[in-house]
Amino acid sequence: MAVRYYLGVDQGTTGTTALLLDENLAVRGRGYRELRQYYPRPGWVEHDPVEIWESVLDAARQAMEQAGARADEISCVGLDHQGETCLIWDKKTGKPVYPAIVWQDRRTAEDADRLAQEHGAMIRERTGLMADAYFSATKLGWLLENVPDLRRKSVDGEVLAGTLDSWLLWNMTGGRAHCTDPSTASRTMLFHLEQGCWDGEMLGLMNIPPNILPEIRESAGYFGTTDPETFLGISAPITAMLVDQQAALFGQRCYYPGQAKATYGTGCFLLMNTGDTPVRIPTQLLTTVAWRLGGKTTYALDGGVYIAGAAIQWLRDGLELIRSPGETELLAEQAETNGGMYFVPAFAGLAAPHWDQYARGTIVGLTAGVTKAQFVRATLESVAYQVKDNLDAMEVASGITIPSIRADGGMAKNRFLMQFQADILGVPVEVPQVVDTTALGAALCAALGHGVFPDLSELCGRPMEQRCYEPTMSEDQRQYWMHQWHRAVERSLHWEEHGKGFK
Structure with a gap:
């Protein structure tokens, strides 16, 4: 009987990790590649999107080699990523028009200040977020205003925009899919937290054309099929996409309200599951989407x-x-x-x-x-x-x-x-025992999205050492x-x- 593997890819700020799980959810292979950050000016932080894609290929290749896995043994793929880091790329060539602007980047701090003063309460109410340069909206706005001819190209539909999940999905599928999930969309400052869709008022405020943004799909489900010519010979469904911190929450089996995890990476992120109700706080913490499964949204508090x-x-x-x-x-x-x-x-x-x-x-x-x-x-x-x-x-x-x-x-x-x-x-x-819980969460969510498990209760029943x-x-x-x-x-x-x- 052929072995089947679930591949989880964690694309993080300082590196990319890939885990291969077998059908018993044991880790059989791990790959890692460090990723360089660029600091062109004080307060600016960038990535090379091509280097990011290459890091994903390298990490996945290492995991497969360690496990002795063949491309045709990969059952499904799950992907998690940095969250707010974003970029814009040419729709025809697939080439980025500018480096990816990293979540740590502060070049739009003054723009965010103006938004906070003029629209802070509205932004908080609709998105659950503070008006801050941390999130994708001001970064995408900066790109559209500062990269020559990009505004026109966006209106004419010649480019696509997104966070790193949508960029990697585009590459994995050979340019056939442009999607994201609610946990990611909730980190952009462009997503209506309770309606669960791109927010027209926020898009208008930020002057971002909706046609360049990815389609929002459930966190576990079908996003596309990997193209073997671009992704290591693998032809497998991509069945999960999440923000890295939400993937860690999932990997830690924090499926019920009150359960919390802290992920210690480039930054450190404390998330607590709050169930199907978003907890609204005027200051300090963020209200975010944990995941959407089976039409039901689970929310979290984010510190x-x-x-x-x-x-x-x-x-x-x-x-x-x-x-x-x-x-x-x-x-x-x-x-x-x-x-x-x-x-x-x-x-x-x-x-x-x-x-x-x-x-x-x-x-x-x-x-x-x-x-x-x-x-x-x-x-x-x-x-x-x-x-x-x-x-x-x-x-x-x-x-x-x-x-x-x-x-x-x-x-x-x-x-x-x-x-x-x-x-x-x-x-x-x-x-x-497995501290790569982010990549683990991506793989587990992919298995769920692929129908390997009927629901979360079966995952809860599997003890964690x-x-x-x-x-x-x-x-x-x-x-x-x-x-x-x-x-x-x-x-x-x-x-x-x-x-x-x-x-």
Whole structure:
């Protein structure tokens, strides 16, 4: 009997991961390729879309080779991606007209400020989001206004626009499909949260022609069939597309209200399932779509942190304090304390719960006695503090006490960070055996969309092997460290002043 595999592809900010699951949902192959980011100006962050596509091919190829899988053994494909990162490409040639603008990019911060002042309440009500440069709408608007002749081409239907799922789907299918799902659409600031479709008023406000946007389909279902000439000889249905954080929520089996996960990647994102009702909050957290299955939409609360693993990458590449991220665990444990130093890694502003586009990275409490190990420890601690701020805001907003969180992503392998996270939260942190939960979620959702499972209950019944970190810190210590952290955050806020300073 032939072996059948489910392929999950996680296209992330700093790299692409592919997992191959067998019919028992065991991981048989894994592939990974790092992805370069480009910084053409301060506050600008870009990707090369062709490099992104090549990274997907390479990661999937590695996973297949490790598993010894043939192209004809791939049963279905699931795809997750960065979310707000977006691009526009030529409809005939398939070539991007400009680099992909990454979710961290702040070039449209002033445009977002004007939107917030003039239409903030309306945007919040219709989309569940804050008016912020984080989301796709202002990025697409910038492209249409700044790339020569692109406005005309968009009106004439010569180009297509989308987030990275639609770009990768286009390439996987040989240009035959241009689609997205509700979880992705809800990250654009162009999607009506409750009506479940592109919002005509938002499209008009942003001056974005609807004809260039992808069709919105259910998160699990048929999106198209891979073209063997472009996708590694594979001819298989693509049966799931999700935003990366929602894919992680799915992979962590957070299928019921009150269940929450934190994914530690380039950024760190705490999501809590709120069921079939969107929880509306005037500030701090985002209301977003988790997924739409069988005509039913599940919503989530989202507390996003822009910089997590990216701070470790900066220690390695920018400061050359470490040679690899794996060194940070031992260094942090050796330090024993942070030496009184607090590091706010606001390289691209601060997201939830502060929403300050003009905050900048700040180090306080620095003395000549601070060591490299303490600097590394303070960097890891900064991630945990930010998750704590978001969990507190989430509990207040929802009225739900979160008894534990499920952690995943590359940084979830760091035992110091996971123990410190449990300590600073005061609740257990559960880490699954497979920390590539985002790619896992894409594969599981694809299997669901392919009809392998009748519903979510069968997935819930499959146990996940995990390690549990129990909190050991006293409440007095926790409160003191959070107090010091908040003092540091205050000093980072509103640092950037537009229109001032020397060139």
